[in-house]
Amino acid sequence: MLRRNREFVIGVTLLTIVLAIAASSIFAPYPSNDTFVVPPDVPPSWAYPLGTTSRGQDVYWQLSAAIRNTLLFGFTVALISRCLSLAIGLTAGYLGGFIDRVLMSINDTFIVIPLFPILVLFYFVMRDHMSWFLLALVMACLGWSYDARLIRSVALSLRAREFTDTARFSGMTTTQILLREHLPYVLPIVFSTTMNNINWSIGLEVTLSVLGFTNIDTPTIGVMIYWANQHTAMVAGIWWWIAFPVGLVAITFIGLFLLAVSMNEYIDPRSRLSRLRT
Amino acid sequence: MTLTIDNLRAYYISSGREVRAVDDVSLTVQTNEIYGIAGESSSGKTTLIKTIAGAARPPLRIHSGSIRFDFPNRTVAMQTATETELAEIRWKHLSYVMQGSMNVLNPVRRVRHSFIDFAYRHIGGAMPDFFTTIKDHLQRLQLQPEVLDAYPHELSGGMRQRVAIALATVCRPDFIIADEPTTALDVVVQKSVLTLIRDVQRALGSSMLFVTHDMAVHANLCDRLGIMYAGRLVEEGRTADLFRSPTHPYTRHLIASLPRIGAMATAPNLAGSPPNLANPPPGCRFHPRCPLAIARCREDVPAMVQTGDGHRVACFVTAP
Numbered sequence: 286m287l288r289r290n291r292e293f294v295i296g297v298t299l300l301t302i303v304l305a306i307a308a309s310s311i312f313a314p315y316p317s318n319d320t321f322v323v324p325p326d327v328p329p330s331w332a333y334p335l336g337t338t339s340r341g342q343d344v345y346w347q348l349s350a351a352i353r354n355t356l357l358f359g360f361t362v363a364l365i366s367r368c369l370s371l372a373i374g375l376t377a378g379y380l381g382g383f384i385d386r387v388l389m390s391i392n393d394t395f396i397v398i399p400l401f402p403i404l405v406l407f408y409f410v411m412r413d414h415m416s417w418f419l420l421a422l423v424m425a426c427l428g429w430s431y432d433a434r435l436i437r438s439v440a441l442s443l444r445a446r447e448f449t450d451t452a453r454f455s456g457m458t459t460t461q462i463l464l465r466e467h468l469p470y471v472l473p474i475v476f477s478t479t480m481n482n483i484n485w486s487i488g489l490e491v492t493l494s495v496l497g498f499t500n501i502d503t504p505t506i507g508v509m510i511y512w513a514n515q516h517t518a519m520v521a522g523i524w525w526w527i528a529f530p531v532g533l534v535a536i537t538f539i540g541l542f543l544l545a546v547s548m549n550e551y552i553d554p555r556s557r558l559s560r561l562r563t
Numbered sequence: 564m565t566l567t568i569d570n571l572r573a574y575y576i577s578s579g580r581e582v583r584a585v586d587d588v589s590l591t592v593q594t595n596e597i598y599g600i601a602g603e604s605s606s607g608k609t610t611l612i613k614t615i616a617g618a619a620r621p622p623l624r625i626h627s628g629s630i631r632f633d634f635p636n637r638t639v640a641m642q643t644a645t646e647t648e649l650a651e652i653r654w655k656h657l658s659y660v661m662q663g664s665m666n667v668l669n670p671v672r673r674v675r676h677s678f679i680d681f682a683y684r685h686i687g688g689a690m691p692d693f694f695t696t697i698k699d700h701l702q703r704l705q706l707q708p709e710v711l712d713a714y715p716h717e718l719s720g721g722m723r724q725r726v727a728i729a730l731a732t733v734c735r736p737d738f739i740i741a742d743e744p745t746t747a748l749d750v751v752v753q754k755s756v757l758t759l760i761r762d763v764q765r766a767l768g769s770s771m772l773f774v775t776h777d778m779a780v781h782a783n784l785c786d787r788l789g790i791m792y793a794g795r796l797v798e799e800g801r802t803a804d805l806f807r808s809p810t811h812p813y814t815r816h817l818i819a820s821l822p823r824i825g826a827m828a829t830a831p832n833l834a835g836s837p838p839n840l841a842n843p844p845p846g847c848r849f850h851p852r853c854p855l856a857i858a859r860c861r862e863d864v865p866a867m868v869q870t871g872d873g874h875r876v877a878c879f880v881t882a883p
Contacts (some may be wrong), residue, residue: 318678447666455681
């Protein structure tokens with residue numbers, strides 16, 4: 286896979302760079318929320334490779350803490366929403382009938398809900414209690430619906446297979462059938478949609494943060510851009526305060542996207558074949 | 564170990580429509596016997612089997628009649644059995660090789676896991692002992708123990724079929740139900756699988772209900788044979804008797820249609836097709852296609868009549 290698929294190689298390389306920057310945050314010389322620890326507004330130089338902010342922070346250390354939190358946020362959302370979509374998709378597909386109709390009408394409701402206004406509204410309601418984890422939880426609750434439909438469609442076909450009948454006949458309970466027989470079948474599909482889900486949640490988090498609709502005490506990429514805007518970094522010519530976080534989050538997006546695309550291709554034999562032909 | 568079915572009716576009922584897939588079937592399977600059920604597609608074979616195995620799920624419902632299994636130390640009436648009762652007998656006493664049995668293995672899990680998932684709960688004991696039992700059993704079906712670590716797609720069709728049979732017989736069940744277990748195989752593999760089925764059945768001393776539309780398979784394997792047409796049993800007898808002297812007009816045509824070595828003439832063709840079971844013809848269900856039909860066939864339903872030693876036929880004309 287490493288040799289044949291160029292998307293995969295580029296995706297892995299980009300993500301490794303991003304992860305390395307995030308991991309380096311443990312070597313940060315000062316806590317990420319401290320201000321005026323270095324001279325403000327220094328352009329990129331040997332002493333400060335990515336420059337410093339108007340709040341007296343080193344852009345590199347600020348960036349590494351921010352991307353760590355942002356990635357962590359994406360993973361958390363993906364993890365929780367995957368659990369939800371797997372549980373709901375498999376159950377609805379396997380049981381069918383009334384339960385399927387109830388679960389899928391809830392699912393369709395979530396699909397048509399406009400996410401952004403809901404999240405902004407949520408911020409205004411929770412304002413003082415808004416935390417990083419709470420936002421992740423809310424986004425996970427809003428982000429499971431597309432995949433639940435996808436998983437349900439696979440489960441529907443699995444339900445009619447002989448091995449499901451045999452499993453039922455041998456006395457396996459519904460939970461056992463779902464976890465031991467059907468879950469291994471849908472996991473590869475889930476794996477590829479996870480990347481997309483991480484992308485989606487990071488994108489939404491950055492959007493919300495830039496506008497100041499999240500807890501701005503936890504540094505994330507979005508919060509960093511928010512502070513840069515607050516200090517009119519663009520007008521003041523402090524371009525490095527904006528350009529580096531935007532660049533890094535773009536690299537993250539591209540890396541995850543390429544990984545998702547190549548995973549998809551690896552899982553779906555038809556697209557692998559069409560690749561071989563061209 | 565015997566199975567007794569009395570006047571079984573099993574219908575598919577959905578939104579007012581009633582498909583009478585099994586209508587008034589009575590039969591007995593004796594200990595240590597292979598009973599074959601023959602009939603063309605949509606004659607209700609699989610429905611009958613599903614109902615007998617207690618695997619009927621809506622819209623399929625048992626309308627009336629009884630299915631009784633007499634196991635050595637207990638009697639189970641399928642039409643009233645509770646889920647726990649079913650769970651106790653299934654696999655251990657009663658096993659079911661499903662239609663398309665090549666696909667009973669989960670494609671994304673190793674064969675070993677299918678054995679653990681399906682059979683372990685019924686055998687129990689320590690895991691190493693369990694696998695010793697399984698390996699011994701696989702040997703009996705001429706399979707290497709290595710198949711346990713393979714994924715289903717790595718095995719050939721014949722091997723998968725044998726694994727499926729191993730899976731169904733590993734708990735030494737008293738009664739085996741097999742629904743077209745060899746249909747997808749070529750004749751050479753089919754022959755060896757059938758021999759294996761017979762050997763395993765003899766070795767375990769189980770009774771067996773074997774369903775297929777392939778008359779050649781029936782001739783080779785079964786002790787007794789029941790012929791189904793449009794949801795009803797029309798004739799039943801010892802396999803040799805049935806092939807030598809078929810009595811019901813449908814059976815006669817069925818046997819006459821089989822290709823024979825050296826035959827130059829085209830086998831006779833029976834006009835028409837099996838009736839729609841949602842709206843079956845009155846009287847004998849075969850009468851629209853029957854060359855011997857008389858007026859009574861259109862009104863009354865013929866009952867199964869004893870015509871000889873263990874031979875039963877449902878026909879007004881040939882077995883009055």
